[in-house]
Amino acid sequence: QYSAICIFFSFQQRIEIHKLRQGDNLILGFSIGGGIDQDPTQNPFSEDKTDKGIYVTRVTEGGPAEVAGLQIGDKIMQVNGWDMTMVTHDQARKRLTKRNEEVVRLLVTRQSLQKAVQQSMMS
Amino acid sequence: MSAAMDTESTYSGYSHYSGHSKKAHRQGRDRHKSPRSKDGSRSEKSVTIQTPPAEPLLGNDASRTEEGQDDNWGETTTAITGTSEHSISQEDIARISKDLEDSVGLDCKRYLGLTVAAVLGLLVFLTPIAFILLPQILWRDNLEPCGTACEGLFISVAFKLLILLIGTWALFFRQPKADIPRVFVFRVLLLVLIFLFVFSYWLFYGVRILDSKDTNYQGIVQYAVSLVDALLFIHYLAIVLLELRQLQPMFTVKVVRSTDGESRYYSLGQLSIQRAALVVLENYYKDFTVYNPALLTASKSRAAKHMAGLKVYNVDGPGNNASGQSRAMIAAAARRRDSSHNELYYEEADHERRVKKRRARLVVAVEEAFTHIKRLQAEEQQKVPGEMMDPREAAQAIFPSMARALQKYLRTTRQQQYHSMESILQHLSFCITNNMTPKAFLERYLNPGPTLQYDRDRWFSKQWTLVSEEAVTSGLQDGIVFVLKCLDFSLVVNVKKIPFIKLSEEFIDPKSHKFVLRLQSETSV
Numbered sequence: 001q002y003s004a005i006c007i008f009f010s011f012q013q014r015i016e017i018h019k020l021r022q023g024d025n026l027i028l029g030f031s032i033g034g035g036i037d038q039d040p041t042q043n044p045f046s047e048d049k050t051d052k053g054i055y056v057t058r059v060t061e062g063g064p065a066e067v068a069g070l071q072i073g074d075k076i077m078q079v080n081g082w083d084m085t086m087v088t089h090d091q092a093r094k095r096l097t098k099r100n101e102e103v104v105r106l107l108v109t110r111q112s113l114q115k116a117v118q119q120s121m122m123s
Numbered sequence: 124m125s126a127a128m129d130t131e132s133t134y135s136g137y138s139h140y141s142g143h144s145k146k147a148h149r150q151g152r153d154r155h156k157s158p159r160s161k162d163g164s165r166s167e168k169s170v171t172i173q174t175p176p177a178e179p180l181l182g183n184d185a186s187r188t189e190e191g192q193d194d195n196w197g198e199t200t201t202a203i204t205g206t207s208e209h210s211i212s213q214e215d216i217a218r219i220s221k222d223l224e225d226s227v228g229l230d231c232k233r234y235l236g237l238t239v240a241a242v243l244g245l246l247v248f249l250t251p252i253a254f255i256l257l258p259q260i261l262w263r264d265n266l267e268p269c270g271t272a273c274e275g276l277f278i279s280v281a282f283k284l285l286i287l288l289i290g291t292w293a294l295f296f297r298q299p300k301a302d303i304p305r306v307f308v309f310r311v312l313l314l315v316l317i318f319l320f321v322f323s324y325w326l327f328y329g330v331r332i333l334d335s336k337d338t339n340y341q342g343i344v345q346y347a348v349s350l351v352d353a354l355l356f357i358h359y360l361a362i363v364l365l366e367l368r369q370l371q372p373m374f375t376v377k378v379v380r381s382t383d384g385e386s387r388y389y390s391l392g393q394l395s396i397q398r399a400a401l402v403v404l405e406n407y408y409k410d411f412t413v414y415n416p417a418l419l420t421a422s423k424s425r426a427a428k429h430m431a432g433l434k435v436y437n438v439d440g441p442g443n444n445a446s447g448q449s450r451a452m453i454a455a456a457a458r459r460r461d462s463s464h465n466e467l468y469y470e471e472a473d474h475e476r477r478v479k480k481r482r483a484r485l486v487v488a489v490e491e492a493f494t495h496i497k498r499l500q501a502e503e504q505q506k507v508p509g510e511m512m513d514p515r516e517a518a519q520a521i522f523p524s525m526a527r528a529l530q531k532y533l534r535t536t537r538q539q540q541y542h543s544m545e546s547i548l549q550h551l552s553f554c555i556t557n558n559m560t561p562k563a564f565l566e567r568y569l570n571p572g573p574t575l576q577y578d579r580d581r582w583f584s585k586q587w588t589l590v591s592e593e594a595v596t597s598g599l600q601d602g603i604v605f606v607l608k609c610l611d612f613s614l615v616v617n618v619k620k621i622p623f624i625k626l627s628e629e630f631i632d633p634k635s636h637k638f639v640l641r642l643q644s645e646t647s648v
Contacts, residue, residue, distance in 0.1 A: 031647040039641035057645050089644055096648040 011117050012077060015106045017068040028096060028104065029063020030056050030070055035089030045073040047111060053077070054084045054092045056108075071110065078107035233299060236306065243314060244291065247321050247354065251280055254328060254347040258340060261333075266340045273341040276348050283351045290358050294366070301404075303397045304589060305596050309364045317357060324350050369394045374599050375619050378403050382419055382612040385411055390621075397595040400607055403616055404587060412571040414583050414612055417537040421470075425463055429456055474535075481532045482569065488528040489561040492521040496555060518552035533568065541577050542568065584609040 019026040034043055036052045045055045056074040059066050076084045079095045087095070096104060255277070258266055332343060369392035376399065379386040387410050391399055437448070496517050504511065512520065529547065533539040554564040567576065574582055589595055590613075591605035601620035606613050 028648045031645050033643060033645045037642070039643050042641070042643040058647070060647075089642075089646065093646045093648060 012107055012109045015068050015070050015108055017064050017070065017104050017106065019102050019104070020064045026097070026099065026102065027063070028065050029060040030065040031058040032076070032092055032096070033057040035092055036086055037088045046075070054087065070106070070108065074108040074110050076106055076108050080105055233302060240314060243318060247317055248284070248288065250321055250324065251284065251347040251351050254350065255280065255344055257333065258343055262336045265336065265338050267338050269340050269344070273344050276344045280344070280348055280351055283355060287351065287354055287358060294358070294362060301401050303401065305397060308395065308596050313357070313361050313364065320353065320357065368392065369398070373621055374601070375621055376403065377617045377619070378407070379615045380411060380414070380612060381615060382414065387411065391599065393598055395596050395598055396591055396593060396603070396605055397589060399599055400589050400605065400616070403614065404607060407614065408575045409573045411573060413541065413574045413577055413581070415537060415571065416583070416611065417540070425467065429461070429463065478535050481528070481535050485525070485528040485532045486561070486565065488525045489565055492525045493561045495521050498558065514552040514556040517555050518548050522548060522551060529568065538568070538571060541581050546578065583611045586610065
């Protein structure tokens with residue numbers, strides 16, 4: 001796992017999750033909320049209440065996502081290179097649960113990450 | 124009995140007035156009052172409450188009317204009245220003199236106006252008939268014969284005069300309902316207009332027709348018809364000026380009673396100030412609760428206690444700086460830490476609790492009393508002829524069981540002088556006759572009602588004076604304030620214009636009502 005933090009242009013983290021096989025399904029171990037067809041004002045994790053991006057709303061304990069370092073409240077920007085900022089909820093789900101992929105590489109952004117970098121820039 | 128009540132207490136004028144219900148006793152009351160006001164003490168408060176005798180109240184009816192005083196229904200409470208002891212005697216004098224004045228002076232003015240209008244009306248009505256008849260009487264032989272058209276005009280004149288008569292009767296023949304200080308400007312203008320109009324017609328008639336003895340009878344009849352037509356138009360003008368113009372509301376008027384701050388709002392059209400005052404007074408009698416002086420004594424006593432106990436000593440030498448002294452007193456009184464707010468709070472809470480308790484007892488007593496009465500149906504009436512009672516007797520039969528509770532409640536809410544036993548009995552028999560429930564019977568006693576509900580002698584407000592800075596015949600304008608004063612209180616009237624309303628329209632297509640669901644789903648992956 002490598003986390004690259006670009007100081008000047010984005011506060012993003014790359015997370016690689018290996019899917020776990022449970023019976024017939026491959027699960028990632030987190031829940032998503034949001035999407036362009038959803039109501040952005042009900043999103044508790046977003047700073048800007050018009051943000052219709054995909055957010056991580058729950059992370060199951062001990063699951064692959066937690067092991068990989070995904071945290072609750074993260075906004076998912078890309079999945080395996082596919083953009084996730086302007087997708088519907090169902091499209092997001094589909095992109096995460098492709099049956100032929102065993103590893104998903106997410107590009108996430110996190111508010112705490114932004115603030116930490118901002119603070120370190122100022123000091 | 125009355126002497127025993129008098130010796131122990133200082134009286135405020137109203138509690139004594141409340142004991143007497145007849146006008147004739149007013150003179151006697153003044154004689155009682157003047158010696159007492161000199162020995163009344165100002166700074167001490169003594170309260171004497173007479174509990175009613177315990178015998179049944181029905182039996183006292185005869186003796187009560189002989190004494191002419193409400194012993195059972197009047198409570199003698201006393202309180203500090205401050206300066207009002209002296210001013211009351213002046214007010215009584217003013218009241219007596221006003222009574223004398225208005226019975227003589229204003230009647231003349233009213234009847235003069237009426238007679239002038241009636242004479243003018245009669246003259247105007249007979250004029251067309253005279254126009255038609257005079258040539259027939261004076262130079263009948265020279266007149267051209269009246270053809271069909273001319274005779275048709277006779278019919279039209281007759282019917283138009285009939286319509287005019289009915290219209291005038293409907294519009295003008297009314298009981299004058301008020302005495303107002305100045306004449307109605309529009310009425311006078313109309314009378315003057317009618318007079319000038321008819322006068323000019325007569326002038327023309329006299330010169331051109333009577334003098335020259337015109338023979339064209341049809342022309343004369345048409346002249347009379349034109350007069351009647353014009354009179355009908357003047358009648359139309361009268362309707363518009365006198366009735367229709369003030370119908371559209373243009374002003375909102377706030378009326379506040381000076382003694383307890385009770386206020387109401389009314390909508391008025393374009394009226395003169397005196398007519399607006401009339402409207403306000405007509406509505407006062409039905410909207411405002413009755414003026415009860417017994418409710419005001421508490422605040423007066425509080426105010427008096429606030430300033431009492433402070434004396435000013437002039438240390439710096441002679442020189443009576445009265446305004447400086449009073450200012451010093453006010454400042455000292457304001458700075459003094461008194462707990463009168465505490466007293467007020469607990470007193471009011473206590474009073475409310477007492478009123479609620481007594482009200483509960485009263486409601487229960489009345490409900491129980493009403494269960495003893497049953498209305499007999501028609502067929503039952505033949506079966507038990509001996510025990511039948513008419514409403515009055517039925518009321519008298521159930522009254523004693525509720526009398527005490529009712530009397531106590533009225534005393535607690537200080538309404539006892541507004542309801543005599545006779546009036547209560549009458550109301551009870553009225554309610555029984557009309558199948559009213561106990562709650563309907565009690566509605567009159569639980570809350571103070573408008574002034575019209577009570578006996579005329581208890582009104583305290585029959586003579587009104589209009590106090591205004593503008594002329595009373597001028598129209599209402601925004602911001603005008605005038606005061607309607609009667610002897611005991613006044614109504615302050617504030618006029619405000621109804622704002623100009625800008626109303627715009629927006630069309631909504633019924634098909635444009637569309638909705639979406641606001642979702643926030645969570646999917647686990």
